[in-house]
Amino acid sequence: MIVRLLAVLAALVLPLSAMAQEKVLRAVMHADVRVIDPVWTTQTIANIHGALVYDTLFGNDADQKPQPQMVGKYEISPDRLTYTFTLRDGLKFHDGSPVTTKDVIASIKRWGAKDGVGQRLMGYVTALDAVDDKTFRMVLREPYGMVLESLGKSGSSIAAIMREKEALTDPQQQVKEAIGSGPYIFAKDQWVPGSKAVYLKNKDYVPRTEAPSSFAGAKIPGVDRIELVWIADPQTAMSALVNGEIDFYESPNIDFLPLLAKARGVKLLKTGKLDGTQGMIRLNHLHPPFNNVKARQAMYHLVNQEDFLRAIVGDPKYYRVCHGLLTCGGPYENDGGSAFFKEYNPKKALQLLKEAGYKGEPITVLATTDHNTITPATQVLIQAMREAGINVDVQSMDWGSVVSRRAKKEPPAQGGWNIFITNTGGVGAANPVLHTWIGAACEKGLFGWPCDPEIEKLRNAFGLASSEDERKRIAKELQTKAMEQVVYIPFGQWDTPLAYRADRIDGIVPNTGLAVLWGITKK
Amino acid sequence: MTAYIVRRLFATLPVMAVVALFVFFLLRFAPGDPAAIIAGDDATAESIAAVRVKLGLDRPVVEQFGVWLWDLMRGDMGVSIFSNLPVTRLIAQRVEPTLALSLSTLLVAVALAIPIGVVAAWKARKLVDRVVMGFAVLGFAMPVFVLAYVLIYFFAVQWQLLPVQGYRPIGEGFWPFVECLILPSVALGVTYMALIARITRASMLEVLQQDYIRTANAKGLATDRVLLLHALKNAAVPIVTVIGIGIALLISGVVITETVFNIPGLGRLTVDAVLKRDYPIVQGLILVFAAAKVLVNLIIDISYAFLDPRIRY
Numbered sequence: 001m002i003v004r005l006l007a008v009l010a011a012l013v014l015p016l017s018a019m020a021q022e023k024v025l026r027a028v029m030h031a032d033v034r035v036i037d038p039v040w041t042t043q044t045i046a047n048i049h050g051a052l053v054y055d056t057l058f059g060n061d062a063d064q065k066p067q068p069q070m071v072g073k074y075e076i077s078p079d080r081l082t083y084t085f086t087l088r089d090g091l092k093f094h095d096g097s098p099v100t101t102k103d104v105i106a107s108i109k110r111w112g113a114k115d116g117v118g119q120r121l122m123g124y125v126t127a128l129d130a131v132d133d134k135t136f137r138m139v140l141r142e143p144y145g146m147v148l149e150s151l152g153k154s155g156s157s158i159a160a161i162m163r164e165k166e167a168l169t170d171p172q173q174q175v176k177e178a179i180g181s182g183p184y185i186f187a188k189d190q191w192v193p194g195s196k197a198v199y200l201k202n203k204d205y206v207p208r209t210e211a212p213s214s215f216a217g218a219k220i221p222g223v224d225r226i227e228l229v230w231i232a233d234p235q236t237a238m239s240a241l242v243n244g245e246i247d248f249y250e251s252p253n254i255d256f257l258p259l260l261a262k263a264r265g266v267k268l269l270k271t272g273k274l275d276g277t278q279g280m281i282r283l284n285h286l287h288p289p290f291n292n293v294k295a296r297q298a299m300y301h302l303v304n305q306e307d308f309l310r311a312i313v314g315d316p317k318y319y320r321v322c323h324g325l326l327t328c329g330g331p332y333e334n335d336g337g338s339a340f341f342k343e344y345n346p347k348k349a350l351q352l353l354k355e356a357g358y359k360g361e362p363i364t365v366l367a368t369t370d371h372n373t374i375t376p377a378t379q380v381l382i383q384a385m386r387e388a389g390i391n392v393d394v395q396s397m398d399w400g401s402v403v404s405r406r407a408k409k410e411p412p413a414q415g416g417w418n419i420f421i422t423n424t425g426g427v428g429a430a431n432p433v434l435h436t437w438i439g440a441a442c443e444k445g446l447f448g449w450p451c452d453p454e455i456e457k458l459r460n461a462f463g464l465a466s467s468e469d470e471r472k473r474i475a476k477e478l479q480t481k482a483m484e485q486v487v488y489i490p491f492g493q494w495d496t497p498l499a500y501r502a503d504r505i506d507g508i509v510p511n512t513g514l515a516v517l518w519g520i521t522k523k
Numbered sequence: 524m525t526a527y528i529v530r531r532l533f534a535t536l537p538v539m540a541v542v543a544l545f546v547f548f549l550l551r552f553a554p555g556d557p558a559a560i561i562a563g564d565d566a567t568a569e570s571i572a573a574v575r576v577k578l579g580l581d582r583p584v585v586e587q588f589g590v591w592l593w594d595l596m597r598g599d600m601g602v603s604i605f606s607n608l609p610v611t612r613l614i615a616q617r618v619e620p621t622l623a624l625s626l627s628t629l630l631v632a633v634a635l636a637i638p639i640g641v642v643a644a645w646k647a648r649k650l651v652d653r654v655v656m657g658f659a660v661l662g663f664a665m666p667v668f669v670l671a672y673v674l675i676y677f678f679a680v681q682w683q684l685l686p687v688q689g690y691r692p693i694g695e696g697f698w699p700f701v702e703c704l705i706l707p708s709v710a711l712g713v714t715y716m717a718l719i720a721r722i723t724r725a726s727m728l729e730v731l732q733q734d735y736i737r738t739a740n741a742k743g744l745a746t747d748r749v750l751l752l753h754a755l756k757n758a759a760v761p762i763v764t765v766i767g768i769g770i771a772l773l774i775s776g777v778v779i780t781e782t783v784f785n786i787p788g789l790g791r792l793t794v795d796a797v798l799k800r801d802y803p804i805v806q807g808l809i810l811v812f813a814a815a816k817v818l819v820n821l822i823i824d825i826s827y828a829f830l831d832p833r834i835r836y
Contacts, residue, residue, distance in 0.1 A: 032795070034603075034605040034606050034799070035561065035605055035606070036606070036607075040561070040574075041561050041562060041563045041566075042562065042563030042564060042565040042566050043561075043563040043564075046563075114570075116565065116567070156563065156564075156565050157565075170577070172573045172574055172576070172577045173577050174607055176607060191606075191608075192616050192617075192787055193603065193605070193606040193608065193613065194787070194791060194792055194795040194796075195787035195791070196787070229689075229785075230785075231688060231785045232782055232785070232791070232794070232795070233782055233783055233785065235672065236675070236687060236688050236783055236784065236785050237785075239675055239676075239679060239680050239687040239688070240687045240688050240689075240785070242680055243679055243680055243683065243686070243687045245686055245687055245688065245689065370798075397554060398555075398798065400555045400560055400798055400799065400800055401554040401555045403555075403556070403559045403560055403564075404554065404555050404556030404558075404559040404560070404800075405554065406559075407556070407559055407568045407571050409568070422564065424564070424565075428565075436565050437565075443568075444567060444569065445567065446565070446567060447568065
C-alpha cells in the first residue's frame with residue numbers, strides 16, 4: 001500500500017520537477033503572432049516567427065554579408081549566370097521528413113512570386129532545376145549580383161524553406177501549417193492568437209559550426225521553450241519586465257527607457273549596427289499639388305529633422321539626424337541630394353508651392369492617432385504646414401485605417417490623400433535593392449506611386465554591379481535622383497534598444513533586421 | 524414559469540438577428556481593410572488587392588452577409604482572417620479568463636458593496652455614511668485604467684506581492700489562479716461596487732422607513748435581524764436589477780481591465796479584432812456578448828419571482 005502511494009506521489013511529482021527544470025524564455029515582441037506564414041505577409045512579427053520555425057538557404061550576417069545557412073556548398077560560374085547549391089547534411093523538417101531540393105525549389109518559387117525582392121530576383125532567373133535531392137541549379141539571364149543577399153534577407157518576407165506541400169499553396173493564401181526545419185517547432189495547439197505563441201526546441205536541429213552572427217552561423221536553440229507573450233499595453237509590459245515576469249522586451253516605449261535603465265536586473269541593448277528606424281514623409285505623386293516635382297521639393301523646407309526626432313524620441317542618445325534615404329551608418333550612406341535640407345523655412349515652402357501652382361486647396365494629411373512614433377511625427381509636420389500658411393485637411397484615424405486608405409489612388413476629395421507618414425527598418429533601407437520605398441515604379445510601386453524610370457534603372461544597375469566601388473557610385477547617384485524626385489522625405493533615424501533581464505538570460509545574438517531569439521540561454 | 528422562460532428564449536432570436544445584421548453592415552461600412560493590414564507595410568496596392576480577392580472581401584456586401592448568415596445558421600462562425608483558426612475556437616479559448624474575471628469582480632463587488640450600503644443606510648447622515656458615499660463618488664469617478672496602474676505600481680512593482688499581468692487557469696493551481704485575479708478584480712470592481720453600494724443605500728433607506736420595520740424594531744428584534752432579514756430582503760429587487768445592469772458595465776470594463784492586466788479574455792480579443800478589422804471575430808463576439816446580456820436579463824427577471832412572491836410570470 002505504502003509502495004503504491006509512493007509510486008502515485010512520484011508520478012505526480014516527477015512531471016512537476018521536469019516542468020520546473022524546463023527552461024522557458026518569455027519574450028514580449030513589438031506585435032503578436034497572428035499570421036504563421038512569413039511569405040504571405042510583410043509583417044515583421046510574422047518573420048520573427050518564421051525565423052524560429054523555418055530555415056533559409058543563406059543568412060545575412062551582422063555586416064549584411066550573405067553566408068550559407070542551409071546550403072553546404074555552392075558554386076558560381078565564371079560568367080555569374082549559374083549558381084549551383086548543395087544542401088548541407090542533417091536537414092530535417094519538424095515532421096521528421098528530410099529537406100530536399102523539391103521543397104527548396106517550390107519554396108523559392110512561392111517566395112519569388114510574392115515578395116518584392118524575390119520578384120526582382122526571379123525576374124532574372126531563367127531556370128531553377130533540381131540536379132538531385134540535395135543539389136539544385138539557378139540560371140540567370142543577366143549576372144544579377146544580389147542573389148545570395150536576396151535569399152538571406154532578414155527584414156520582411158524571408159525566403160523561408162517550407163515543405164513542398166505547403167510551398168505549393170497559392171502565394172496569395174496563407175499556409176495552414178507552420179512546419180519548417182528551423183531551430184524551434186511551432187506548437188500550434190498551444191497558440192492563442194493575440195496572447196501567446198509557443199515554440200519548442202527542435203532537438204533534431206543540426207546547427208552550423210560557425211559562430212552566430214545575425215542570421216548567419218550557428219542557430220543553437222538555447223532554451224526548451226520560447227513563449228512569445230503579447231502584452232498590448234507598453235506600461236504593463238515594462239512593469240512585467242521589471243517584476244521578472246518576462247525576460248525579453250523587444251521594443252520598449254522610448255518614454256520608458258530611463259526607468260528601465262535604472263531597474264534592477266534589467267539591461268538595455270542596441271544589438272546591431274543598422275537595426276534602427278528611419279522616418280518617412282510620403283507624398284502622393286498622383287494628384288496636385290504633389291504631382292509637380294517643384295511642389296514636392298518645397299516640402300523639404302518644412303522639415304527640420306531635430307524637431308521630429310525630439311518629439312518622437314527626446315533623448316539625443318537614441319536619435320540621429322540623417323539627410324539621406326539610404327541608412328546612415330550603413331555601407332551605402334552618402335550625401336547625394338542632402339543639399340535639399342539646407343534651409344528650414346516654412347514661408348519659403350509656401351512661396352515655392354505657389355510657384356508650382358498651389359492655390360490654397362486643402363492638402364489631405366492622414367493622421368494616425370494610435371502609433372507611438374508616427375502620431376507625434378505627423379503632428380510636427382502638420383504644425384510646420386500650418387505655420388507656413390498651407391491649408392491642411394487633417395484626417396485623424398487609427399493606423400489600421402491609414403493602412404487601408406493609403407492604398408487608394410483616388411483624388412483626396414474622393415477618399416484619397418496627399419500625405420502620410422510612416423517608417424521603415426534601417427536594414428532594408430541600407431540597400432537600394434531591398435529598400436522598396438526608394439523605388440519609383442509608378443503604379444506598380446508602393447503607396448504614393450513615385451514614377452521615374454531612371455530610378456528603377458539605377459536600382460537594377462546596383463543589382464548588376466560587379467564591384468563594391470561601382471555599387472557605392474550607383475547608390476549615390478540613385479539617392480541624388482530619388483531626393484530630387486522626392487520619393488519620400490526622411491525625417492531622421494532613431495534606435496529602440498531592446499530590454500532584457502541580464503540576471504536571467506544570456507547569449508543575445510547580435511542581429512540586424514529581426515530579433516534573433518535562438519541563441520538565448522537561461523541562467 | 525417554464526412557458527415564460529421558453530417564450531423569452533424564443534424572443535431572443537429576433538434580437539440576435541437584428542444584432543447580427545447591424546454588426547455585419549456597421550463593420551463593412553467602417554473604414555479599414557483587413558487585406559491591407561495582412562499584406563503589411565511593404566506591400567503594393569496590387570498585392571493588397573490580390574489578398575482581398577482571396578479573402579472574398581471584393582464580393583458584394585450582401586453576398587458576404589448571405590454566406591456568413593448561412594454558415595452561422597449551421598453553427599459555423601467562420602475563421603479568423605488573420606490566423607485562419609475557427610472563430611468558435613478563438614472565442615472558446617478566451618471564455619474562461621473573462622468568466623473568471625467577471626465572477627471574481629462580481630463576487631468582490633457584491634460581497635463588499637451590499638454590507639457597505641446597508642451600513643450606510645443604517646447610519647444615514649452620520650460619518651460612516653458620508654465616508655461610504657465619498658468612496659462611492661470616488662469609485663465611480665475614477666477610470667478603471669488609472670486605478671489599475673496605481674495598483675500595479677504598488678502591489679506588483681514596489682512591494683512585489685502580486686503579479687503585474689497574465690492569467691493562470693485554475694488547472695495550474697488555486698493560488699496562481701487567484702493571485703492573477705486579485706488586482707484586476709479590485710480595479711474593475713471598484714466602479715461596480717460604488718454603484719451597488721449607492722443603490723443598496725437608497726433602497727434600504729426607503730425600506731427602513733416602512734411601518735413593518737418600525738414594528739419589528741418595536742418588538743425588540745435585534746438590529747442585524749431587522750436589517751438583514753426584514754429590510755434587505757425587501758430592498759433586494761432594485762439591487763438585483765442594478766447588478767444585472769452592471770453586467771453590461773462589466774463587459775465594457777473587462778475590455779480595459781484585460782488590456783491593462785494582459786488577461787487573454789474576450790475583451791482583449793474584441794479590441795484586437797476591431798483594430799485589425801478581423802470581421803468574423805468581431806461579428807462572433809458581438810453575438811456572444813448580446814446573447815450573454817439577454818441571458819443575464821432573463822436570469823434577473825426570473826430572480827424577481829424568488830425575491831418577491833407577489834411577482835408571478
